Amino acid sequence: MASLKELKGRINSVKSTQKITKAKQMVAAAKLRKAQEAAEQARPYAARLAEVMGSLASKVTISENSPKLLAGTGSDQVHLLVVANSDKGLCGAFNSNIVKAAVQKARKLEAEGKTVLFYLVGRKGRAVIKREFPKQIEHMFDTTDVRNPGFNEAEKIADELVALYEKGKFDVAHLFFAKFRSALVQEPTGQQIIPVPTPTAAAATAGQDAVTEYEPEEEEILAALLPRYLKTQLFGALLENAASEQGASMTAMDNATRNAGDLIQKLTIQYNRSRQAAITTELVEIIAGAEAL
Protein backbone atom coordinates (compact mmCIF):
# COMPACT_ATOMS: atom_id res chain seq x y z
CA MET A 1 0.00 0.00 0.00
CA ALA A 2 1.19 3.49 -0.87
CA SER A 3 2.38 5.67 1.96
CA LEU A 4 0.37 8.63 3.18
CA LYS A 5 2.74 11.11 1.60
CA GLU A 6 2.58 9.38 -1.77
CA LEU A 7 -1.20 9.40 -1.70
CA LYS A 8 -1.27 13.08 -0.85
CA GLY A 9 1.01 13.80 -3.77
CA ARG A 10 -1.20 11.86 -6.11
CA ILE A 11 -4.36 13.60 -4.96
CA ASN A 12 -2.71 16.96 -5.56
CA SER A 13 -1.52 16.05 -9.02
CA VAL A 14 -4.97 14.83 -10.05
CA LYS A 15 -6.44 18.03 -8.66
CA SER A 16 -4.20 20.19 -10.79
CA THR A 17 -4.98 18.09 -13.86
CA GLN A 18 -8.66 18.62 -13.17
CA LYS A 19 -8.10 22.36 -13.04
CA ILE A 20 -6.52 22.26 -16.48
CA THR A 21 -9.25 20.15 -18.04
CA LYS A 22 -11.91 22.36 -16.50
CA ALA A 23 -10.30 25.48 -17.90
CA LYS A 24 -9.91 23.90 -21.34
CA GLN A 25 -13.56 22.89 -21.26
CA MET A 26 -14.68 26.44 -20.60
CA VAL A 27 -12.36 27.82 -23.26
CA ALA A 28 -13.75 25.31 -25.75
CA ALA A 29 -17.31 26.31 -24.89
CA ALA A 30 -16.54 29.96 -25.57
CA LYS A 31 -14.69 29.16 -28.79
CA LEU A 32 -17.48 26.87 -29.93
CA ARG A 33 -19.91 29.74 -29.78
CA LYS A 34 -17.59 31.90 -31.84
CA ALA A 35 -17.02 29.14 -34.38
CA GLN A 36 -20.74 28.61 -34.73
CA GLU A 37 -21.25 32.30 -35.30
CA ALA A 38 -18.59 32.29 -38.01
CA ALA A 39 -20.27 29.34 -39.68
CA GLU A 40 -23.59 31.17 -39.48
CA GLN A 41 -22.13 34.26 -41.17
CA ALA A 42 -20.62 32.26 -43.98
CA ARG A 43 -23.94 30.73 -44.89
CA PRO A 44 -25.51 33.49 -47.05
CA TYR A 45 -22.53 33.58 -49.42
CA ALA A 46 -22.37 29.82 -49.77
CA ALA A 47 -26.12 29.54 -50.28
CA ARG A 48 -26.18 32.25 -52.93
CA LEU A 49 -23.23 30.84 -54.79
CA ALA A 50 -24.69 27.34 -54.73
CA GLU A 51 -27.95 28.72 -56.09
CA VAL A 52 -26.21 30.51 -58.93
CA MET A 53 -24.04 27.51 -59.71
CA GLY A 54 -27.07 25.28 -59.75
CA SER A 55 -28.99 27.42 -62.21
CA LEU A 56 -25.91 27.87 -64.41
CA ALA A 57 -24.95 24.22 -64.40
CA SER A 58 -28.44 23.17 -65.37
CA LYS A 59 -28.18 25.32 -68.51
CA VAL A 60 -24.75 24.27 -69.64
CA THR A 61 -24.43 20.85 -71.15
CA ILE A 62 -21.23 19.07 -70.30
CA SER A 63 -19.15 18.69 -73.43
CA GLU A 64 -15.49 18.43 -74.25
CA ASN A 65 -15.09 22.16 -74.07
CA SER A 66 -16.58 22.47 -70.61
CA PRO A 67 -14.24 23.52 -67.86
CA LYS A 68 -12.22 20.59 -66.58
CA LEU A 69 -13.19 21.35 -63.03
CA LEU A 70 -16.76 20.45 -63.90
CA ALA A 71 -16.34 17.77 -66.53
CA GLY A 72 -13.39 15.91 -65.04
CA THR A 73 -10.24 14.70 -66.74
CA GLY A 74 -11.91 11.73 -68.33
CA SER A 75 -10.29 9.19 -66.07
CA ASP A 76 -10.50 8.38 -62.39
CA GLN A 77 -7.21 6.66 -61.82
CA VAL A 78 -5.56 8.98 -59.32
CA HIS A 79 -7.52 10.05 -56.27
CA LEU A 80 -6.44 12.85 -53.98
CA LEU A 81 -7.75 12.76 -50.44
CA VAL A 82 -7.79 16.14 -48.75
CA VAL A 83 -7.87 15.52 -45.01
CA ALA A 84 -8.68 18.46 -42.77
CA ASN A 85 -7.55 18.04 -39.17
CA SER A 86 -7.02 20.39 -36.27
CA ASP A 87 -3.67 21.68 -35.06
CA LYS A 88 -4.28 21.04 -31.40
CA GLY A 89 -5.12 17.96 -29.46
CA LEU A 90 -7.20 17.59 -26.30
CA CYS A 91 -10.32 17.01 -28.32
CA GLY A 92 -10.97 13.32 -27.85
CA ALA A 93 -11.30 11.13 -30.89
CA PHE A 94 -12.01 14.07 -33.21
CA ASN A 95 -8.88 13.81 -35.34
CA SER A 96 -8.61 10.06 -35.30
CA ASN A 97 -12.20 9.76 -36.51
CA ILE A 98 -11.50 11.92 -39.54
CA VAL A 99 -8.27 10.07 -40.27
CA LYS A 100 -10.03 6.76 -39.88
CA ALA A 101 -12.66 7.74 -42.44
CA ALA A 102 -9.97 8.88 -44.86
CA VAL A 103 -7.86 5.75 -44.42
CA GLN A 104 -10.90 3.57 -44.95
CA LYS A 105 -11.66 5.34 -48.21
CA ALA A 106 -8.02 5.07 -49.26
CA ARG A 107 -7.99 1.32 -48.63
CA LYS A 108 -11.19 0.92 -50.59
CA LEU A 109 -9.82 2.86 -53.53
CA GLU A 110 -6.58 0.93 -53.43
CA ALA A 111 -8.48 -2.32 -53.45
CA GLU A 112 -10.10 -1.11 -56.67
CA GLY A 113 -6.66 -0.59 -58.13
CA LYS A 114 -6.60 3.20 -57.97
CA THR A 115 -3.70 5.37 -56.93
CA VAL A 116 -4.27 7.35 -53.76
CA LEU A 117 -2.54 10.58 -52.77
CA PHE A 118 -2.99 12.67 -49.65
CA TYR A 119 -3.18 16.39 -49.07
CA LEU A 120 -3.15 17.11 -45.37
CA VAL A 121 -4.47 20.22 -43.71
CA GLY A 122 -3.65 20.73 -40.05
CA ARG A 123 -0.96 19.23 -37.88
CA LYS A 124 -2.76 16.35 -36.20
CA GLY A 125 -3.28 13.26 -38.25
CA ARG A 126 -0.03 13.70 -40.13
CA ALA A 127 1.73 11.05 -38.08
CA VAL A 128 -0.86 8.35 -38.63
CA ILE A 129 -1.19 8.87 -42.36
CA LYS A 130 2.56 9.14 -42.74
CA ARG A 131 2.92 5.79 -41.05
CA GLU A 132 0.22 4.09 -43.10
CA PHE A 133 0.99 5.64 -46.48
CA PRO A 134 4.55 6.92 -46.22
CA LYS A 135 5.09 7.70 -49.90
CA GLN A 136 1.70 9.03 -50.86
CA ILE A 137 1.59 12.40 -49.17
CA GLU A 138 1.39 15.04 -51.86
CA HIS A 139 1.51 18.04 -49.60
CA MET A 140 1.00 19.11 -46.02
CA PHE A 141 -0.72 22.44 -45.64
CA ASP A 142 0.35 24.20 -42.50
CA THR A 143 -2.23 26.09 -40.50
CA THR A 144 -0.27 26.34 -37.26
CA ASP A 145 0.63 29.98 -37.72
CA VAL A 146 -2.95 31.23 -37.93
CA ARG A 147 -5.33 31.28 -35.03
CA ASN A 148 -8.44 30.25 -36.91
CA PRO A 149 -8.29 28.90 -40.43
CA GLY A 150 -10.30 31.41 -42.46
CA PHE A 151 -11.09 32.25 -46.02
CA ASN A 152 -7.49 33.12 -46.85
CA GLU A 153 -6.43 29.60 -46.01
CA ALA A 154 -9.32 28.11 -47.96
CA GLU A 155 -8.28 30.25 -50.89
CA LYS A 156 -4.68 29.08 -50.73
CA ILE A 157 -5.69 25.45 -50.46
CA ALA A 158 -8.09 25.77 -53.38
CA ASP A 159 -5.47 27.49 -55.53
CA GLU A 160 -2.96 24.76 -54.81
CA LEU A 161 -5.52 22.07 -55.54
CA VAL A 162 -6.50 23.65 -58.83
CA ALA A 163 -2.83 24.03 -59.80
CA LEU A 164 -2.18 20.38 -59.02
CA TYR A 165 -5.30 19.40 -60.90
CA GLU A 166 -4.29 21.35 -63.96
CA LYS A 167 -0.87 19.75 -63.90
CA GLY A 168 -2.67 16.44 -64.08
CA LYS A 169 -1.44 15.22 -60.72
CA PHE A 170 -4.82 13.73 -59.85
CA ASP A 171 -8.23 13.08 -61.41
CA VAL A 172 -10.63 13.11 -58.49
CA ALA A 173 -10.39 14.86 -55.14
CA HIS A 174 -12.27 14.02 -51.98
CA LEU A 175 -12.46 16.20 -48.90
CA PHE A 176 -12.56 14.74 -45.41
CA PHE A 177 -13.69 16.81 -42.46
CA ALA A 178 -16.00 16.55 -39.47
CA LYS A 179 -19.50 17.87 -39.98
CA PHE A 180 -20.83 19.67 -36.97
CA ARG A 181 -24.09 18.15 -35.79
CA SER A 182 -24.06 19.28 -32.17
CA ALA A 183 -21.56 19.75 -29.37
CA LEU A 184 -21.86 16.03 -28.72
CA VAL A 185 -21.97 14.67 -32.24
CA GLN A 186 -19.46 15.36 -34.98
CA GLU A 187 -19.74 13.33 -38.09
CA PRO A 188 -16.63 12.53 -40.11
CA THR A 189 -17.65 13.18 -43.69
CA GLY A 190 -16.07 12.54 -47.04
CA GLN A 191 -17.28 14.34 -50.12
CA GLN A 192 -16.09 14.77 -53.65
CA ILE A 193 -14.89 18.27 -54.46
CA ILE A 194 -13.14 17.85 -57.82
CA PRO A 195 -14.65 17.47 -60.38
CA VAL A 196 -17.18 19.80 -58.84
CA PRO A 197 -20.43 17.94 -58.26
CA THR A 198 -23.18 20.02 -59.82
CA PRO A 199 -25.32 21.59 -57.16
CA THR A 200 -28.97 20.91 -57.73
CA ALA A 201 -30.79 23.99 -58.89
CA ALA A 202 -33.26 25.31 -56.39
CA ALA A 203 -36.75 24.91 -57.76
CA ALA A 204 -37.71 28.42 -56.72
CA THR A 205 -35.22 30.10 -59.03
CA ALA A 206 -36.04 27.98 -62.04
CA GLY A 207 -38.98 30.12 -63.13
CA GLN A 208 -37.36 33.52 -63.03
CA ASP A 209 -34.12 32.30 -64.55
CA ALA A 210 -35.78 31.80 -67.89
CA VAL A 211 -35.30 35.47 -68.72
CA THR A 212 -32.02 36.10 -66.97
CA GLU A 213 -29.36 37.70 -69.12
CA TYR A 214 -25.77 36.66 -68.75
CA GLU A 215 -22.66 38.71 -69.27
CA PRO A 216 -20.31 37.18 -70.38
CA GLU A 217 -21.79 33.91 -71.66
CA GLU A 218 -23.03 31.23 -69.28
CA GLU A 219 -20.04 29.03 -69.90
CA GLU A 220 -17.54 31.76 -69.16
CA ILE A 221 -19.30 32.71 -65.97
CA LEU A 222 -19.37 29.09 -64.97
CA ALA A 223 -15.66 28.74 -65.62
CA ALA A 224 -15.00 31.82 -63.49
CA LEU A 225 -17.23 30.65 -60.70
CA LEU A 226 -16.02 27.07 -60.40
CA PRO A 227 -12.79 27.88 -58.52
CA ARG A 228 -14.74 30.24 -56.29
CA TYR A 229 -17.26 27.58 -55.55
CA LEU A 230 -14.43 25.24 -54.62
CA LYS A 231 -13.01 27.87 -52.26
CA THR A 232 -16.37 28.35 -50.64
CA GLN A 233 -16.75 24.63 -50.11
CA LEU A 234 -13.31 24.38 -48.55
CA PHE A 235 -14.02 27.41 -46.41
CA GLY A 236 -17.28 25.88 -45.24
CA ALA A 237 -15.50 22.65 -44.41
CA LEU A 238 -12.82 24.48 -42.44
CA LEU A 239 -15.47 26.31 -40.46
CA GLU A 240 -17.41 23.14 -39.76
CA ASN A 241 -14.19 21.51 -38.72
CA ALA A 242 -13.36 24.35 -36.34
CA ALA A 243 -16.78 24.14 -34.71
CA SER A 244 -16.54 20.35 -34.51
CA GLU A 245 -13.11 20.53 -32.94
CA GLN A 246 -14.33 22.81 -30.18
CA GLY A 247 -17.42 20.68 -29.65
CA ALA A 248 -15.34 17.52 -29.39
CA SER A 249 -12.90 19.26 -27.11
CA MET A 250 -15.68 20.41 -24.84
CA THR A 251 -17.13 16.93 -24.50
CA ALA A 252 -13.75 15.29 -24.01
CA MET A 253 -12.73 17.79 -21.36
CA ASP A 254 -16.05 17.43 -19.59
CA ASN A 255 -15.44 13.70 -19.37
CA ALA A 256 -11.88 14.22 -18.21
CA THR A 257 -12.98 16.61 -15.49
CA ARG A 258 -15.55 14.14 -14.26
CA ASN A 259 -13.05 11.28 -14.29
CA ALA A 260 -10.59 13.38 -12.33
CA GLY A 261 -13.32 14.07 -9.77
CA ASP A 262 -14.01 10.35 -9.37
CA LEU A 263 -10.32 9.62 -9.02
CA ILE A 264 -9.88 12.29 -6.36
CA GLN A 265 -12.77 10.85 -4.39
CA LYS A 266 -11.33 7.35 -4.54
CA LEU A 267 -7.87 8.51 -3.57
CA THR A 268 -9.21 10.59 -0.69
CA ILE A 269 -11.06 7.59 0.73
CA GLN A 270 -7.91 5.52 0.44
CA TYR A 271 -5.92 8.28 2.10
CA ASN A 272 -8.31 8.56 5.03
CA ARG A 273 -8.40 4.79 5.48
CA SER A 274 -4.65 4.45 5.65
CA ARG A 275 -4.41 7.43 7.99
CA GLN A 276 -6.91 5.76 10.31
CA ALA A 277 -5.06 2.47 10.05
CA ALA A 278 -1.82 4.19 11.00
CA ILE A 279 -3.44 5.82 14.05
CA THR A 280 -4.97 2.51 15.13
CA THR A 281 -1.64 0.73 14.86
CA GLU A 282 -0.01 3.46 16.88
CA LEU A 283 -2.65 3.21 19.61
CA VAL A 284 -2.39 -0.55 19.73
CA GLU A 285 1.35 -0.23 20.09
CA ILE A 286 1.04 2.25 22.98
CA ILE A 287 -1.55 0.14 24.79
CA ALA A 288 0.49 -3.01 24.31
CA GLY A 289 3.52 -1.17 25.63
CA ALA A 290 1.62 0.12 28.68
CA GLU A 291 0.29 -3.36 29.47
CA ALA A 292 3.74 -4.86 29.30
CA LEU A 293 4.96 -2.64 32.12
Place this chain on the structure above:
Amino acid sequence: MALHFELVTPAKLVRSEDVHMVVVPGTEGQFGVLAGHAPFMSTVADGAIKVYKTENGIPEEIVISGGFAEVGDKGLTVLAEHVEN
Protein backbone atom coordinates in the same frame (compact mmCIF):
# COMPACT_ATOMS: atom_id res chain seq x y z
CA MET B 1 -38.57 53.16 -55.53
CA ALA B 2 -35.52 51.82 -53.86
CA LEU B 3 -33.15 49.14 -54.94
CA HIS B 4 -32.30 46.49 -52.39
CA PHE B 5 -28.55 46.04 -52.39
CA GLU B 6 -26.63 43.25 -50.71
CA LEU B 7 -22.89 42.82 -50.56
CA VAL B 8 -21.83 39.40 -49.32
CA THR B 9 -18.35 37.99 -48.63
CA PRO B 10 -17.57 34.46 -47.50
CA ALA B 11 -16.94 35.76 -43.99
CA LYS B 12 -20.09 37.82 -43.57
CA LEU B 13 -22.92 39.90 -44.94
CA VAL B 14 -21.25 43.28 -45.42
CA ARG B 15 -24.20 45.36 -46.59
CA SER B 16 -27.90 44.91 -46.80
CA GLU B 17 -29.71 48.16 -47.45
CA ASP B 18 -32.04 50.03 -49.76
CA VAL B 19 -30.27 52.44 -52.09
CA HIS B 20 -31.05 54.46 -55.19
CA MET B 21 -28.53 53.05 -57.64
CA VAL B 22 -25.39 50.95 -57.71
CA VAL B 23 -22.76 51.16 -60.46
CA VAL B 24 -20.89 47.89 -60.85
CA PRO B 25 -17.70 47.44 -62.90
CA GLY B 26 -18.65 44.34 -64.87
CA THR B 27 -15.97 42.46 -66.77
CA GLU B 28 -17.55 43.59 -70.03
CA GLY B 29 -18.17 47.16 -68.98
CA GLN B 30 -19.67 49.15 -66.17
CA PHE B 31 -23.37 48.94 -65.57
CA GLY B 32 -25.70 50.77 -63.27
CA VAL B 33 -28.52 48.99 -61.52
CA LEU B 34 -31.69 50.83 -60.59
CA ALA B 35 -34.78 49.39 -59.00
CA GLY B 36 -36.74 47.15 -61.36
CA HIS B 37 -33.75 46.06 -63.39
CA ALA B 38 -34.26 42.96 -65.50
CA PRO B 39 -32.77 39.70 -64.19
CA PHE B 40 -29.09 39.73 -64.97
CA MET B 41 -25.88 37.99 -64.01
CA SER B 42 -22.35 39.14 -64.57
CA THR B 43 -18.86 38.62 -63.31
CA VAL B 44 -17.33 41.72 -61.78
CA ALA B 45 -13.86 43.09 -62.45
CA ASP B 46 -11.73 43.99 -59.46
CA GLY B 47 -12.41 47.60 -58.63
CA ALA B 48 -14.78 49.95 -56.89
CA ILE B 49 -18.53 49.60 -56.92
CA LYS B 50 -20.32 52.91 -56.46
CA VAL B 51 -23.33 53.05 -54.22
CA TYR B 52 -25.66 56.02 -54.70
CA LYS B 53 -27.81 56.32 -51.62
CA THR B 54 -29.87 59.14 -53.16
CA GLU B 55 -30.34 60.34 -56.69
CA ASN B 56 -27.95 63.28 -56.55
CA GLY B 57 -25.82 62.21 -53.62
CA ILE B 58 -22.13 61.55 -53.61
CA PRO B 59 -21.48 57.87 -54.30
CA GLU B 60 -19.87 55.70 -51.72
CA GLU B 61 -17.12 53.53 -53.16
CA ILE B 62 -16.44 50.01 -52.02
CA VAL B 63 -13.42 48.25 -53.47
CA ILE B 64 -13.97 44.57 -54.07
CA SER B 65 -12.15 41.75 -55.78
CA GLY B 66 -13.27 38.39 -57.04
CA GLY B 67 -16.80 39.56 -57.51
CA PHE B 68 -19.99 38.34 -59.07
CA ALA B 69 -23.21 40.31 -59.45
CA GLU B 70 -26.71 38.98 -59.64
CA VAL B 71 -29.84 41.00 -60.26
CA GLY B 72 -33.10 39.32 -59.45
CA ASP B 73 -36.52 40.40 -58.26
CA LYS B 74 -35.07 40.65 -54.76
CA GLY B 75 -32.63 43.32 -55.90
CA LEU B 76 -28.91 43.35 -56.52
CA THR B 77 -26.60 40.90 -54.81
CA VAL B 78 -22.88 41.25 -55.15
CA LEU B 79 -20.81 38.26 -54.06
CA ALA B 80 -17.20 39.26 -53.46
CA GLU B 81 -14.27 37.28 -52.19
CA HIS B 82 -12.56 40.28 -50.68
CA VAL B 83 -13.83 43.67 -49.63
CA GLU B 84 -11.52 46.51 -48.70
CA ASN B 85 -12.66 48.99 -46.17
